[in-house]
Amino acid sequence: xxxxxxxxxxxxxxxxxxxxxxxxxxxxxxxxxxxxxxxxxxxxxxxxxxxxxxxxxxxxxxxxxxxxxxxxxxxxxxxxxxxxxxxxxxxxxxxxxxxxxxxxxxxxxxxxxxxxxxxxxxxxxxxxxxxxxxxxxxxxxxxxxxxxxxxxxxxxxxxxxxxxxxxxxxxxxxxxxxxxxxxxxxxxxxxxxxxxxxxxxxxxxxxxxxxxxxxxxxxxxxxxxxxxxxxxxxxxxxxxxxxxxxxxxxxxxxxxxxxxxxxxxxxxxxxxxxxxxxxxxxxxxxxxxxxxxxxxxxxxxxxxxxxxxxxxxxxxxxxxxxxxxxxxxxxxxxxxxxxx
Amino acid sequence: xxxxxxxxxxxxxxxxxxxxxxxxxxxxxxxxxxxxxxxxxxxxxxxxxxxxxxxxxxxxxxxxxxxxxxxxxxxxxxxxxxxxxxxxxxxxxxxxxxxxxxxxxxxxxxxxxxxxxxxxxxxxxxxxxxxxxxxxxxxxxxxxxxxxxxxxx
Numbered sequence: 001x002x003x004x005x006x007x008x009x010x011x012x013x014x015x016x017x018x019x020x021x022x023x024x025x026x027x028x029x030x031x032x033x034x035x036x037x038x039x040x041x042x043x044x045x046x047x048x049x050x051x052x053x054x055x056x057x058x059x060x061x062x063x064x065x066x067x068x069x070x071x072x073x074x075x076x077x078x079x080x081x082x083x084x085x086x087x088x089x090x091x092x093x094x095x096x097x098x099x100x101x102x103x104x105x106x107x108x109x110x111x112x113x114x115x116x117x118x119x120x121x122x123x124x125x126x127x128x129x130x131x132x133x134x135x136x137x138x139x140x141x142x143x144x145x146x147x148x149x150x151x152x153x154x155x156x157x158x159x160x161x162x163x164x165x166x167x168x169x170x171x172x173x174x175x176x177x178x179x180x181x182x183x184x185x186x187x188x189x190x191x192x193x194x195x196x197x198x199x200x201x202x203x204x205x206x207x208x209x210x211x212x213x214x215x216x217x218x219x220x221x222x223x224x225x226x227x228x229x230x231x232x233x234x235x236x237x238x239x240x241x242x243x244x245x246x247x248x249x250x251x252x253x254x255x256x257x258x259x260x261x262x263x264x265x266x267x268x269x270x271x272x273x274x275x276x277x278x279x280x281x282x283x284x285x286x287x288x289x290x291x292x293x294x295x296x297x298x299x300x301x302x303x304x305x306x307x308x309x310x311x312x313x314x315x316x317x318x319x320x321x322x323x324x325x326x327x328x329x330x331x332x333x334x335x336x337x338x339x340x
Numbered sequence: 341x342x343x344x345x346x347x348x349x350x351x352x353x354x355x356x357x358x359x360x361x362x363x364x365x366x367x368x369x370x371x372x373x374x375x376x377x378x379x380x381x382x383x384x385x386x387x388x389x390x391x392x393x394x395x396x397x398x399x400x401x402x403x404x405x406x407x408x409x410x411x412x413x414x415x416x417x418x419x420x421x422x423x424x425x426x427x428x429x430x431x432x433x434x435x436x437x438x439x440x441x442x443x444x445x446x447x448x449x450x451x452x453x454x455x456x457x458x459x460x461x462x463x464x465x466x467x468x469x470x471x472x473x474x475x476x477x478x479x480x481x482x483x484x485x486x487x488x489x490x491x492x493x
Contacts, residue, residue, distance in 0.1 A: 076427050096433040104431055111428035113350070115357040120350050127346035128434045156357075 005049035006212045012082035014043040014068050042068040044236040057227030058216040065236040066216040070182045074104045103178040107188030112157045118168040119153045129176035143171045163194025183215045199225045220313050239323050252319040255293050256312050259284040262305035273300050351446035366454040372403035373462045407455045413440045
């Protein structure tokens with residue numbers, strides 16, 4: 001890690017005012033004349049540093065404050081309190097030099113022009129970012145090759161598959177060779193192959209250009225494949241900052257075993273193998289300690305009428321919930337929503 | 341300059357993708373052309389303060405001004421905000437205003453052929469009002485070379 005972090009967040013805090021409204025006609029009129037608000041503490045005193053070239057996973061359940069933090073770091077919103085420096089700039093000043101150094105990709109939003117070929121958006125971005133024509137062609141050729149997108153550039157965006165569209169989004173976002181990539185669930189909704197392709201591309205881009213990546217995702221596989229370090233945020237507060245291996249070992253020392261049975265069994269039949277999380281008809285879900293996984297799976301296959309067995313990482317939400325449960329009591333007492 | 345040219349070229353391409361919709365919008369604003377036909381015909385047979393030629397000029401101008409002053413920027417900006425596209429525009433080193441300006445100008449340019457087409461179509465269907473028009477500014481007082489065709493019979 002170099003001495004000067006490329007991303008610095010200190011006590012970053014964002015409180016929103018949200019209007020409250022009930023559903024009746026009278027309430028609508030009251031809402032029109034006299035609005036009532038409550039304050040949502042979206043992000044509360046988050047501090048971290050990221051070194052140049054690092055790939056950091058940003059984890060948290062829905063509404064945890066990930067996107068709000070990214071929006072503050074990209075300068076889209078001002079924080080209520082705190083300090084942020086990204087690539088030597090205060091983000092919310094939105095200086096042109098800063099905007100040329102960063103990019104934001106959001107899995108659920110798109111910047112590509114829907115009815116035109118992706119190449120038109122790339123050309124527009126090239127003009128906006130002052131990329132010379134020759135350099136533009138070179139970069140499009142290089143990135144489209146990395147993304148296996150070469151023969152899709154002339155097709156209207158609306159005709160591309162979801163995976164191809166996300167690849168084109170990445171190309172549009174990276175054409176100006178940003179130093180810092182903020183990726184907000186870039187694999188959202190993609191099939192497994194497309195997820196792998198996007199992951200591979202991000203890894204390769206980071207390796208080739210030394211770009212810094214702050215990546216949020218609900219897919220554990222994304223984080224596991226790309227990030228050695230993770231930040232865990234929950235209810236606006238940073239709960240963990242460290243290696244991914246440490247997080248899993250510390251907060252999820254088990255694996256989830258999903259079973260499909262030939263015929264239904266009572267709950268007692270599973271107790272010897274692990275903690276029963278779900279049992280419904282022919283489907284069962286057990287939590288098995290990681291160090292005894294092989295032995296337990298062998299026992300299950302031997303003793304139970306198993307038709308199908310699947311071992312997976314525990315859902316990220318469960319890991320986060322566990323992190324939250326184990327977090328210092330002071331944090332768990334802080335509500336995310338508070339009346340203004 | 342390169343930015344302006346590229347913005348205009350890309351947004352013109354975008355607008356041309358919606359050519360059928362633009363035609364329908366232009367058609368939806370064709371009421372002044374219909375009124376033009378009605379009033380020039382009426383002026384030929386009755387006592388009106390305006391001559392058939394003046395009616396023709398008036399309604400043609402209403403049609404052209406209405407076609408040229410349709411503004412979608414507020415609607416587009418609202419969609420940008422609601423659908424989250426404004427975030428991307430704000431992250432580029434170019435004020436989003438220029439996107440909307442380019443889109444607006446491109447929409448005008450893309451609509452222009454339909455406006456001309458509708459005008460020509462109308463005059464083909466109703467040749468008499470066309471003869472009543474003399475668009476040379478110097479002649480907008482009273483003279484029209486086709487006056488005999490326009491005057492009341």
